[in-house]
Amino acid sequence: MSTTSSSAILNVEHVGMKFGGLTAIADLHFDVQEGEILSLIGPNGAGKTTAFNIMTGFLKPTQGRVLFRGRDLSQTRPNEIARLGLARTFQRTSVFADDTVRDNVLIGLHRFGDDTRAAALLDRLFPTPAARRAENAVRERADAIIDMVGLTARAGDKAGSLSYGEQRLVGFALALAVEPKMLLLDEPVSGMNASETQGFVRLIRKVRDEGVTILLVEHDMPMVMEVSDRIVCLNYGRLIAEGPPEAIRTDPKVIEAYLGKSAAKLEQREVAHA
Numbered sequence: 001m002s003t004t005s006s007s008a009i010l011n012v013e014h015v016g017m018k019f020g021g022l023t024a025i026a027d028l029h030f031d032v033q034e035g036e037i038l039s040l041i042g043p044n045g046a047g048k049t050t051a052f053n054i055m056t057g058f059l060k061p062t063q064g065r066v067l068f069r070g071r072d073l074s075q076t077r078p079n080e081i082a083r084l085g086l087a088r089t090f091q092r093t094s095v096f097a098d099d100t101v102r103d104n105v106l107i108g109l110h111r112f113g114d115d116t117r118a119a120a121l122l123d124r125l126f127p128t129p130a131a132r133r134a135e136n137a138v139r140e141r142a143d144a145i146i147d148m149v150g151l152t153a154r155a156g157d158k159a160g161s162l163s164y165g166e167q168r169l170v171g172f173a174l175a176l177a178v179e180p181k182m183l184l185l186d187e188p189v190s191g192m193n194a195s196e197t198q199g200f201v202r203l204i205r206k207v208r209d210e211g212v213t214i215l216l217v218e219h220d221m222p223m224v225m226e227v228s229d230r231i232v233c234l235n236y237g238r239l240i241a242e243g244p245p246e247a248i249r250t251d252p253k254v255i256e257a258y259l260g261k262s263a264a265k266l267e268q269r270e271v272a273h274a
């Protein structure tokens with residue numbers, strides 16, 4: 001059993017990861033509190049992607065463990081992890097380009113209801129009034145998710161015809177379809193333009209206000225500083241700083257390790273605008 005605080009939804013407990021002789025992560029230890037937006041940052045090669053993959057159960061750590069709502073992820077199969085309420089997005093969009101946005105989300109919703117797939121097929125072949133009601137409920141849910149991510153006007157369009165930023169929103173909608181308690185986002189705004197990024201910041205906040213805990217790995221520093229409640233900074237696989245954006249922004253270890261000149265520029269810009 002975990003001995004950590006009861007408001008933590010995810011516990012990263014002394015996690016280490018070695019690839020042969022290379023230590024990608026060393027003794028990483030932090031909690032994610034329920035309902036917060038936490039960002040994981042660090043320079044290239046700091047170990048963010050490795051940590052992300054361990055926190056989603058895609059990689060088994062060579063040391064330590066990750067608990068999601070008290071369950072050890074290395075002992076839990078990926079589909080079970082999704083059912084426990086932990087969902088992730090991928091850097092590359094994984095939409096079905098020839099299907100409409102709505103069909104992509106419907107596929108996601110039906111896939112999540114996997115154990116009823118055989119019954120669902122029979123229901124579609126021989127629809128009873130109850131089956132029709134159930135299918136309508138799924139369609140309503142799909143439309144609600146599409147509305148949440150702001151793609152209602154594109155719901156009937158082929159996903160492949162959407163802009164890159166909009167396709168990423170479809171990927172986000174697919175993650176929401178599993179009704180997660182926690183969402184891990186892998187560089188969610190990479191490739192988005194400034195207004196898409198602002199829209200995404202509002203969306204993440206809205207989803208969090210619905211009770212979903214958010215963890216993101218992201219290189220876009222202004223976005224990270226704006227959206228995060230708390231930031232964890234890695235360097236050479238080790239946690240070097242942890243705290244609210246204002247503390248991270250001015251932390252000498254972070255500035256030295258990662259932000260460097262761009263942080264100094266950021267500070268200067270803010271002073272200039274003050």
Ligand SMILES: Nc1ncnc2c1ncn2[C@@H]1O[C@H](COP(=O)(O)OP(=O)(O)OP(=O)(O)O)[C@@H](O)[C@H]1O
Pocket residue numbers: 019022023024042043044045046047048049050051
């Ligand atoms: N499968 C692997 N086999 C061997 N070494 C790996 C593997 N995955 C990652 N590494 C190494 O582990 C270290 C951490 O890499 P990781 O990709 O986690 O960093 P990152 O912070 O995500 O970097 P970036 O910001 O460039 O994506 C790097 O030195 C990397 O080369």
